[in-house]
Amino acid sequence: MTASDELPARLPRPADGRPVVVVVGSGFGGLEFCKKFRGDAHVVLIDRQNHHLFQPLLYQVAMAGLSAPDVAAPIRSVLSRYRRVSTHMGEVRAVNLRARTVSVAGTEIEWDWLVLAVGGVTSYFGRDEWSAHAPGLKTLGDALRIRSHILTSYERAENEPDADERRRLMTIVVVGGGPTGVELAGAMSELAHRVFRKDFRLIDPSQSRVVLVEAAERILGAFTPKLSDSAKRQLQDLGVEVRLESRVLDVREDGVRIAGPLGVETIETRNVLWGAGVAGHPLLRSVVPGIQLDSAGKAVVLPDLSLPGHPRAFVIGDAALVESDGGPVPALAPAAIQMGRHVARLIERELSEETEPSARPRFTYADKGTMATIGRRRAIAMFGPIRASGFIAWLMWLFVHLMTLVGFRNRVAVFFEWTWQYVTYQRGARIITKPEVES
Amino acid sequence: MTASDELPARLPRPADGRPVVVVVGSGFGGLEFCKKFRGDAHVVLIDRQNHHLFQPLLYQVAMAGLSAPDVAAPIRSVLSRYRRVSTHMGEVRAVNLRARTVSVAGTEIEWDWLVLAVGGVTSYFGRDEWSAHAPGLKTLGDALRIRSHILTSYERAENEPDADERRRLMTIVVVGGGPTGVELAGAMSELAHRVFRKDFRLIDPSQSRVVLVEAAERILGAFTPKLSDSAKRQLQDLGVEVRLESRVLDVREDGVRIAGPLGVETIETRNVLWGAGVAGHPLLRSVVPGIQLDSAGKAVVLPDLSLPGHPRAFVIGDAALVESDGGPVPALAPAAIQMGRHVARLIERELSEETEPSARPRFTYADKGTMATIGRRRAIAMFGPIRASGFIAWLMWLFVHLMTLVGFRNRVAVFFEWTWQYVTYQRGARIITKPEVES
Numbered sequence A, B: 001m002t003a004s005d006e007l008p009a010r011l012p013r014p015a016d017g018r019p020v021v022v023v024v025g026s027g028f029g030g031l032e033f034c035k036k037f038r039g040d041a042h043v044v045l046i047d048r049q050n051h052h053l054f055q056p057l058l059y060q061v062a063m064a065g066l067s068a069p070d071v072a073a074p075i076r077s078v079l080s081r082y083r084r085v086s087t088h089m090g091e092v093r094a095v096n097l098r099a100r101t102v103s104v105a106g107t108e109i110e111w112d113w114l115v116l117a118v119g120g121v122t123s124y125f126g127r128d129e130w131s132a133h134a135p136g137l138k139t140l141g142d143a144l145r146i147r148s149h150i151l152t153s154y155e156r157a158e159n160e161p162d163a164d165e166r167r168r169l170m171t172i173v174v175v176g177g178g179p180t181g182v183e184l185a186g187a188m189s190e191l192a193h194r195v196f197r198k199d200f201r202l203i204d205p206s207q208s209r210v211v212l213v214e215a216a217e218r219i220l221g222a223f224t225p226k227l228s229d230s231a232k233r234q235l236q237d238l239g240v241e242v243r244l245e246s247r248v249l250d251v252r253e254d255g256v257r258i259a260g261p262l263g264v265e266t267i268e269t270r271n272v273l274w275g276a277g278v279a280g281h282p283l284l285r286s287v288v289p290g291i292q293l294d295s296a297g298k299a300v301v302l303p304d305l306s307l308p309g310h311p312r313a314f315v316i317g318d319a320a321l322v323e324s325d326g327g328p329v330p331a332l333a334p335a336a337i338q339m340g341r342h343v344a345r346l347i348e349r350e351l352s353e354e355t356e357p358s359a360r361p362r363f364t365y366a367d368k369g370t371m372a373t374i375g376r377r378r379a380i381a382m383f384g385p386i387r388a389s390g391f392i393a394w395l396m397w398l399f400v401h402l403m404t405l406v407g408f409r410n411r412v413a414v415f416f417e418w419t420w421q422y423v424t425y426q427r428g429a430r431i432i433t434k435p436e437v438e439s
Helices: A028-036 A055-062 A128-132 A140-158 A163-169 A179-195 A225-237 A283-287 A333-352 A391-404 A408-424 B028-036 B055-062 B128-132 B140-158 B163-169 B179-195 B225-237 B283-287 B333-352 B391-404 B408-424
Strands: A020-024 A042-047 A051-053 A072-074 A085-089 A092-096 A101-104 A107-110 A113-116 A120-123 A171-175 A209-213 A240-243 A247-252 A255-260 A263-268 A271-274 A277-280 A310-315 A370-375 A378-383 A386-389 B020-024 B042-047 B051-053 B072-074 B085-089 B092-096 B101-104 B107-110 B113-116 B120-123 B171-175 B209-213 B240-243 B247-252 B255-260 B263-268 B271-274 B277-280 B310-315 B370-375 B378-383 B386-389
Touching: A020 A028, A020 A107, A028 A042, A028 A113, A028 A333, A055 A140, A055 A179, A055 A391, A085 B140, A092 A283, A113 A333, A140 A163, A140 A179, A140 A271, A140 B085, A163 A171, A163 A263, A171 A179, A171 A263, A179 A209, A179 A225, A179 A240, A179 A271, A179 A370, A225 A240, A225 A370, A225 A378, A225 A386, A370 A391, A378 A391, A386 A391, A391 A408, A408 B408, B020 B028, B020 B107, B028 B042, B028 B113, B028 B333, B055 B140, B055 B179, B055 B391, B092 B283, B113 B333, B140 B163, B140 B179, B140 B271, B163 B171, B163 B263, B171 B179, B171 B263, B179 B209, B179 B225, B179 B240, B179 B271, B179 B370, B225 B240, B225 B370, B225 B378, B225 B386, B370 B391, B378 B391, B386 B391, B391 B408
Parallel strands: A020 A042, A020 A113, A042 A085, A113 A310, A171 A209, A171 A271, A209 A240, B020 B042, B020 B113, B042 B085, B113 B310, B171 B209, B171 B271, B209 B240
Antiparallel strands: A051 A072, A092 A101, A101 A107, A120 A277, A247 A255, A255 A263, A370 A378, A378 A386, B051 B072, B092 B101, B101 B107, B120 B277, B247 B255, B255 B263, B370 B378, B378 B386
């Protein structure tokens, strides 16, 4: 259709002779690199999307609380005043570590330094066929699909003559007791029991079932056992059934089979949400020949975050498998941000030196604390020696997320939406943009 | 998949024996009926979507200024406290005027009164093949598609080596000089010349061309010639090329051919937006056997808005062809609202009377004035003897649209977005949700 379907044109090297740093991915790590890098070089940021996505609030888009633009910021305007950075929207087709090139759409770009910040995807632990009935939550498209699916289920239930089918439509199973699963289960329970309460005539949404399924013996395993337990009780207060030590055996269109402490059980449902696994982005395997990946598809990197044998190519964020303080660095936004900053400093230093140094600093992860929200006035938080749960933790969660959200407009918009939700018990984005129901 | 694929189940008549009013469509007319109807009857509101759409601001969703939930309100929560109204989401499959039934998805509903408020669709004047390259603006899906298309064109242009193709990508042709076309052209020009200004590195968005094509000898024909002329000058101040007396001969993927006063011309472009014609919704033709339609697919109704021969079936809003004061009632929100109110009063009255009256009041349209916006601080307005243009008209436009927008949340959110846009020259919804670009 356009020139982009033809053979790639090689982008000419910059006329000023300065080196080129190519960054792939505008998540937390890639964006932080672009903002913090001060070296004497051109930076080309490549992304499939035109926006940075604030993943920690994505579940609120899925649960009809926020609109898509609230949690996304257009990359071009975020980086408008960073004149050394140019943005290239397109899908990466190939990375050549030896020739130092990246192919994107119709263009081949030569790089001197490469930062792969491609993030992760939902993992079904080898059962990819489940994805059709159990959508994960990684992109804006995922969130809007889940939103439409859930809202449509209740619309169907309202007009469904068969009582069993009505029950299936009003049952939601969330797989995975990590932060995403807990947030989805809590927000879903509030949606069904509070927000929908007076809006239906024939069904009673307060009869909905929300079930959270976790394979381990406690939810939110990254927290202390006491906080996990508090989170479980807070979820139960909201009406969520928490099933621990329960493995998913099968996901079908009309139900989930799980094996728990009391045996095998089938939960009939039309709504399964997948908040369980994260794998490295498949782009690594498909476009970077010779890259070494672990079983979850994450790239094995050296302690300085560079790829073995390729000192000028780095992997950062959720796509990188690296240890710090004896344990793996968690797949969290603060870790990705710290990695972006680490690599920015490292490249800056080597650019300003005459010769390449032999010893590079290793990346160390500074754990500044972690939080998970459960619902209205409910959360848990852990900062160094400080432990909090309930209302205080929830206020901390609100504050931190509002302050770290990218873009002033988004902060004000989200603050307004949250205030409105808190006061009215309504959700501002109960809109089905693509009706799933054919009827 | 579900019971809805099977044979329709007939919904039982209400146990309390009260009559049933079925309303199809939750636009301005249908929603006004549901809110104002006070008769002793059940009201069933059927819509394919779960939301009311505030059409007058839809162009701002397309032009990345507002998010979808800002201009949409969930029908269930809007009508939550109207206990006599129940909502049925689904597509109408058949209307039987004689048997007085409506089939929707898997259900057949008996009605005693019927209000068809199905609205209109974009008309290509018999050249439906143009729709592939010239999207219209009627639904939220349309708006999001246009937004993604325009944003993607500029992303492509940034990386396009061919200068001709770059020019095509940065040329936008808007067909139709009615309110929608004028709003789109003005907002598009501001987007290209103001908002994008500093965000690209290789292209200069201020070199964009925005062309508005109108077949008549002036734009905004519903206004006085003087106001039309003012609107034209205001558009030109924004950098829009206005082509009057120009008919579209052909729309292709790479350009538009128009016949104007100076002959036939081809404008090469990858972006054609269609703001020209409105036709009655094709649902009327496909599901209401025997209905009488005009050439634009609008239903011919009696002066009381009922269908000839079917005194208990009404058509209101853009789908109805009716005269008032010697001219056709325009396809505008205030007209649809007035029709909804008229039919609500009429059915109420006949429900409370013992016998059906022979003489019904005819519908008369009260023209409260009309406005069109062109851009920042630019608009025209006409209220009775009052004529305004420029800043004053723009303030009136802002005020009226903010006040008539459905839902308190939406009013506050839109007010914030407008203030932010006014101060920063940014747009809050520059998000491509579904990348069109495969590359």
